[in-house]
Amino acid sequence: MSRTAVNAISWNLMSKIFANVGQLAIYFVLARLLTPSDFGIIAIVLVFINVSNIFAIAGLGAAIIQNEKYDKEKFDTIYFTSLILALLVSSLLYFLAPFIAKFYNTDFDLKLLIRISLPIIVFNSINSIQTSILQRDLNFKKIFLSTSIPLIISGLISIVLAYYGFGIYSLIANNLISSVVSIIFCFFFYLPLPSITFNLKHAFKSLNYSYKILITALIDEVNKSFFTLLIGKKFNNETLGNYNMGRQIPTFASATLNSTIASVFFPLYAKRMSENLKNDIVYLKVIRVLNFIIFPFIGIVYIVSDEFIRFFFTEKWIESIFYFKIFSIILGLHHLHTKVTYFINAVGDSHVTLKFELIKKIIGIVFLLLTLPFGVNILLYGQLFVTFISILLMFYPTKKYLGITYIEQIKDILPLLLLNLIICLFIDYFKSNLTLGSITLLFYPILYLFLYIIFSYYLKIEALKDLFVLKSQLIKKRNN
Numbered sequence: 001m002s003r004t005a006v007n008a009i010s011w012n013l014m015s016k017i018f019a020n021v022g023q024l025a026i027y028f029v030l031a032r033l034l035t036p037s038d039f040g041i042i043a044i045v046l047v048f049i050n051v052s053n054i055f056a057i058a059g060l061g062a063a064i065i066q067n068e069k070y071d072k073e074k075f076d077t078i079y080f081t082s083l084i085l086a087l088l089v090s091s092l093l094y095f096l097a098p099f100i101a102k103f104y105n106t107d108f109d110l111k112l113l114i115r116i117s118l119p120i121i122v123f124n125s126i127n128s129i130q131t132s133i134l135q136r137d138l139n140f141k142k143i144f145l146s147t148s149i150p151l152i153i154s155g156l157i158s159i160v161l162a163y164y165g166f167g168i169y170s171l172i173a174n175n176l177i178s179s180v181v182s183i184i185f186c187f188f189f190y191l192p193l194p195s196i197t198f199n200l201k202h203a204f205k206s207l208n209y210s211y212k213i214l215i216t217a218l219i220d221e222v223n224k225s226f227f228t229l230l231i232g233k234k235f236n237n238e239t240l241g242n243y244n245m246g247r248q249i250p251t252f253a254s255a256t257l258n259s260t261i262a263s264v265f266f267p268l269y270a271k272r273m274s275e276n277l278k279n280d281i282v283y284l285k286v287i288r289v290l291n292f293i294i295f296p297f298i299g300i301v302y303i304v305s306d307e308f309i310r311f312f313f314t315e316k317w318i319e320s321i322f323y324f325k326i327f328s329i330i331l332g333l334h335h336l337h338t339k340v341t342y343f344i345n346a347v348g349d350s351h352v353t354l355k356f357e358l359i360k361k362i363i364g365i366v367f368l369l370l371t372l373p374f375g376v377n378i379l380l381y382g383q384l385f386v387t388f389i390s391i392l393l394m395f396y397p398t399k400k401y402l403g404i405t406y407i408e409q410i411k412d413i414l415p416l417l418l419l420n421l422i423i424c425l426f427i428d429y430f431k432s433n434l435t436l437g438s439i440t441l442l443f444y445p446i447l448y449l450f451l452y453i454i455f456s457y458y459l460k461i462e463a464l465k466d467l468f469v470l471k472s473q474l475i476k477k478r479n480n
């Protein structure tokens with residue numbers, strides 16, 4: 001892999017990590033200033049904004065990235081195509097807002113909140129094209145600066161607004177200001193303003209290329225939105241706010257981890273970086289290493305979740321603890337049923353990935369509908385069960401593409417899973433008989449990791465050895 005590509009991947013990774021960690025830090029502060037009901041109602045608003053964003057952007061960024069040469073007329077046409085779509089979608093949502101507000105019948109003026117959030121759709125459509133142009137040219141350093149600086153500015157402004165009592169409007173401002181500042185930043189420093197150009201041929205050709213990407217993104221977003229909309233309708237805003245907060249924190253951590261993995265292991269498969277190891281052996285080592293790193297953090301989160309929520313978010317978020325625990329397990333196991341897709345996509349069979357993703361999402365929705373009448377806690381247990389079904393489901397393509405038997409796949413998961421379960425139960429029992437207060441956040445993670453490393457070493461857990469082998473191979477290939 002060339003030095004330019006490595007540099008691009010590094011900046012891309014840094015950008016995603018900073019965005020996730022920065023947004024999480026902003027959420028920490030806002031959660032202390034606002035209420036679960038504020039976060040619940042904004043979750044409903046953002047469902048409609050995010051789905052509208054997908055229609056407005058329409059996968060057109062990919063149409064830019066796949067162009068080998070810079071074509072100003074085509075790029076300007078894509079700008080205005082996306083802008084036209086954003087205005088059309090925003091207009092439609094403007095007229096639908098009263099019906100949405102009537103359907104949910106909340107104490108908040110949902111119609112007003114949706115309508116004042118509509119500019120986000122327009123600004124995001126412009127910003128997505130800007131980002132795609134920079135991404136096409138591998139200017140990930142510029143992407144990092146044009147996303148991180150607006151994130152800091154919008155975060156600080158939203159925190160000030162929340163402090164002075166603007167409530168839910170500070171959450172809307174956070175999204176709105178970030179998009180506006182990013183657009184200004186890109187046009188001022190990096191990209192020329194588009195000319196008023198519109199070529200109908202370029203527009204149709206770009207839309208024809210990008211509509212499949214739109215459909216894939218829409219399926220994923222609708223799947224996530226379905227949960228939020230149903231919970232928002234079935235339960236109150238406070239329950240939805242706690243549910244969303246319990247999901248949001250593990251989601252940020254999972255997104256950061258997945259960005260890291262995608263930036264490293266997709267090129268590993270696509271470029272066949274390993275000369276001495278077959279793909280099946282590389283995959284097994286990667287999964288073992290991921291399990292070795294991720295499983296203890298699931299256990300640690302379970303152990304300290306009560307103290308973590310109370311310390312960072314205050315007592316008003318106590319009800320989110322249960323959701324926080326379950327989502328940490330669900331998202332912590334996410335890699336077990338998604339990482340094989342990097343290999344499948346690398347060999348060009350992305351349609352297989354789409355097929356299995358659809359099957360998993362259908363199963364998830366079926367369990368959602370079955371468990372919804374029994375309360376949100378049972379709903380979460382149902383989704384945890386779906387996670388285990390998804391892991392077992394992905395054993396099949398793993399066997400087909402990499403020749404790894406079902407028994408081998410189970411053997412690579414079970415030892416570390418059992419080791420972490422035993423340590424977690426032991427420390428949880430120990431914790432129930434010893435109250436340490438806030439020091440719990442420091443003491444028990446250290447104790448957990450100490451026991452974990454000691455037992456892994458003496459039990460000769462293979463993943464520990466794989467961790468050092470894989471690290472040395474990646475460093476070697478990167479230097480080459």
